[in-house]
Amino acid sequence: MAKTKILVIDDEKLLRWSLEQNLSKDGYQVVVAERGMDGLAAFREESPDITLLDIHLPDISGITVLEGLKEVNKDAIVIMITAFGDVQTAVKTIKLGAHDFIEKPFNMDKLKIIINKALETSFLRKEVSQFRSQLSSRYGYGSIIGHSPAIKKVFSLIEKVSRSDATTVLMQGESGSGKDLAAKVIHYQSSRMEKPFIEINCTALPENLIESELFGYEKGAFTDARAMKKGLFELADSGTIYLDEIADMKLSTQAKLLKVLENKSFKRVGGIKDIDVDLRIIAATNKTLGDEVKKGNFREDLYYRLKVVPIHLPPLRERGEDILLLAKYFIDTFNREFRKNVKGLSRETEGLFLEYHWPGNIRELKNVIERAMILENEELILPEHLPIEVCSESNGGRSEKVEADVKLPTGGIDIEKVEKELIRQALDTTRGNQTKAAKLLNLTRDTLRYRMQKFGFLPDKE
Numbered sequence: 001m002a003k004t005k006i007l008v009i010d011d012e013k014l015l016r017w018s019l020e021q022n023l024s025k026d027g028y029q030v031v032v033a034e035r036g037m038d039g040l041a042a043f044r045e046e047s048p049d050i051t052l053l054d055i056h057l058p059d060i061s062g063i064t065v066l067e068g069l070k071e072v073n074k075d076a077i078v079i080m081i082t083a084f085g086d087v088q089t090a091v092k093t094i095k096l097g098a099h100d101f102i103e104k105p106f107n108m109d110k111l112k113i114i115i116n117k118a119l120e121t122s123f124l125r126k127e128v129s130q131f132r133s134q135l136s137s138r139y140g141y142g143s144i145i146g147h148s149p150a151i152k153k154v155f156s157l158i159e160k161v162s163r164s165d166a167t168t169v170l171m172q173g174e175s176g177s178g179k180d181l182a183a184k185v186i187h188y189q190s191s192r193m194e195k196p197f198i199e200i201n202c203t204a205l206p207e208n209l210i211e212s213e214l215f216g217y218e219k220g221a222f223t224d225a226r227a228m229k230k231g232l233f234e235l236a237d238s239g240t241i242y243l244d245e246i247a248d249m250k251l252s253t254q255a256k257l258l259k260v261l262e263n264k265s266f267k268r269v270g271g272i273k274d275i276d277v278d279l280r281i282i283a284a285t286n287k288t289l290g291d292e293v294k295k296g297n298f299r300e301d302l303y304y305r306l307k308v309v310p311i312h313l314p315p316l317r318e319r320g321e322d323i324l325l326l327a328k329y330f331i332d333t334f335n336r337e338f339r340k341n342v343k344g345l346s347r348e349t350e351g352l353f354l355e356y357h358w359p360g361n362i363r364e365l366k367n368v369i370e371r372a373m374i375l376e377n378e379e380l381i382l383p384e385h386l387p388i389e390v391c392s393e394s395n396g397g398r399s400e401k402v403e404a405d406v407k408l409p410t411g412g413i414d415i416e417k418v419e420k421e422l423i424r425q426a427l428d429t430t431r432g433n434q435t436k437a438a439k440l441l442n443l444t445r446d447t448l449r450y451r452m453q454k455f456g457f458l459p460d461k462e
Contacts (some may be wrong), residue, residue, distance in 0.1 A: 420455040
């Protein structure tokens with residue numbers, strides 16, 4: 001295991017020697033520098049865990065060195081060494097980002113206590129940085145699976161919004177279509193990624209608590225308010241608030257939210273002071289807000305204030321080829337989680353997946369895959385592993401069952417050749433019009449395109 005590295009920047013030779021001897025005995029790797037410029041060079045080269053920095057140096061001031069260290073690494077842990085009585089300057093260094101300071105002449109045991117506390121801080125910072133890096137990777141642009149035109153349009157919008165300063169985004173789409181994932185991608189790929197992402201379910205918050213939860217309250221604002229409490233909006237300052245099921249927010253709270261969006265400030269319950277916040281608000285709903293406005297359930301002015309950047313998440317049934325891509329992704333995910341080796345879907349299961357209309361969207365697809373992989377041990381997911389509704393609902397419930405005047409030859413038949421021939425005939429009949437051909441075959445256009453590609457009627461990457 002690598003030793004903790006400490007850089008000492010001080011012009012007193014005896015002090016450098018003493019620190020090097022004492023800290024080395026405790027298992028630290030010590031690097032020393034006499035001058036400020038040498039210290040900056042050593043910091044860049046050695047990347048120490050902690051830096052002990054004297055304020056008074058022969059070439060440049062310790063404050064200048066501190067600023068240089070912070071430019072190289074804003075999270076650098078720096079302990080200032082100050083002359084006796086130089087407290088005012090030491091306080092200034094704290095404001096500039098120093099972790100702590102110690103006055104000369106100092107007790108070595110006291111210094112070691114400060115170093116141990118600094119190491120704890122350094123460890124926590126590294127953990128937070130690693131966690132943020134994991135979130136950024138988990139909610140990267142690549143986490144949105146799909147190549148269909150519908151999802152490509154969404155992806156383009158998400159990418160533009162995440163890189164912009166847009167502060168209000170409205171996401172609409174059916175339940176399970178991926179609104180929460182899209183919101184997290186916007187946040188964790190934006191300049192706000194190091195700030196909080198706070199998710200609020202507007203349905204789950206009781207009406208009598210929602211204002212105090214969102215905006216906080218002052219001590220004594222009501223009977224149980226024994227101390228001041230910051231609300232979620234204040235805690236999310238400089239970050240993102242995700243308001244899920246915004247259509248279910250009470251009209252009284254909608255008015256307060258509108259005021260926050262317009263003024264970028266609010267008062268805690270029982271407070272008189274305005275609290276300024278810088279927030280990105282992402283509101284999501286599975287309802288059509290325009291219809292809710294007409295019904296009188298949602299404020300028209302808030303609707304247009306939220307609708308600065310509207311994003312519509314398409315239902316899974318409109319994403320054609322993405323169904324099989326998502327299925328593969330979930331199979332790979334659950335293979336790792338359950339330590340299995342499922343190869344994929346059988347050809348019959350692929351057909352059923354493409355025909356089913358997926359009312360629960362991506363969430364339902366994920367649950368179907370998870371259920372099959374928990375309960376079964378086959379190499380492929382077969383039709384008998386699926387819920388009955390997926391198997392029984394032919395063509396996604398789009399048409400009634402009809403009797404076909406077709407008899408199976410005694411010698412059998414190659415069903416794929418029949419399917420390919422029917423698709424060819426439909427395209428010939430409609431002179432290549434895919435929409436009309438899909439209608440003739442009682443398929444969605446995306447399903448037809450998938451099968452056209454499968455049988456070579458389309459180039460692989462079209």
